[in-house]
């Protein structure tokens with residue numbers, strides 16, 4: 032599932048391509064991919080300009096004209112891929128690593144057309160992702176966004192904030208970090224990576240972490256997320272950026288999906304266990320209970 036670094040990579044890419052573009056058409060191929068479109072009506076988008084792209088946790092927010100915003104959650108397998116009028120997708124000097132050929136394909140659920148000839152494809156193999164058209168004023172009141180914790184790369188995410196969120200909590204630390212109300216935007220990949228860097232076993236109850244461990248966890252989350260954004264995210268299976276290219280973090284992963292390979296710190300074999308219902312990668316030598 033795309034996490035903060037993947038959504039941020041898409042946001043940056045699309046901001047460069049679509050800011051100032053004007054909607055000329057919306058084609059909804061799968062109704063449930065745009066579940067609330069009937070209440071506002073996607074024709075409201077026509078002739079409206081994209082004025083900016085924001086992100087909150089794993090949610091991409093495209094601001095349209097003065098009054099509307101599109102909220103997009105990619106969930107398990109969502110992709111947002113931009114095609115230029117010449118059919119090309121590359122640009123910006125990146126080596127071409129495109130994984131997508133002709134669009135639309137059988138996973139395409141929604142297509143947005145723009146008056147400059149660009150097309151944005153929302154592909155979603157598993158159909159858990161969604162796009163919602165909202166009044167701009169309702170975005171801040173959206174219950175999902177309101178409940179989210181601090182953004183890990185913003186100034187508000189200080190050690191004390193994390194300490195307060197974890198205080199007295201008896202749940203395993205991994206479960207609490209997957210909960211978007213603790214810190215925004217973390218998922219299975221970067222929680223495993225952060226806990227390994229912090230040398231904390233994922234089953235440790237939050238209440239049992241001392242001040243030093245929480246300080247280390249805080250700096251590890253910031254470090255891992257910053258690195259992953261710089262490397263443009265992780266592609267395990269479905270994630271692609273707006274050009275249809277894979278992310279670069281996977282080759283740098285410490286433990287995630289590296290079962291049986293040596294720990295980068297101590298050489299011990301990385302093991303896969305189950306925590307909070309999720310496949311979890313750890314070094315039992317570095318991350319003692």
Ligand SMILES: [Zn+2]
Pocket residue numbers: 294295296297298299314315316317318
């Ligand atoms: Zn180790």
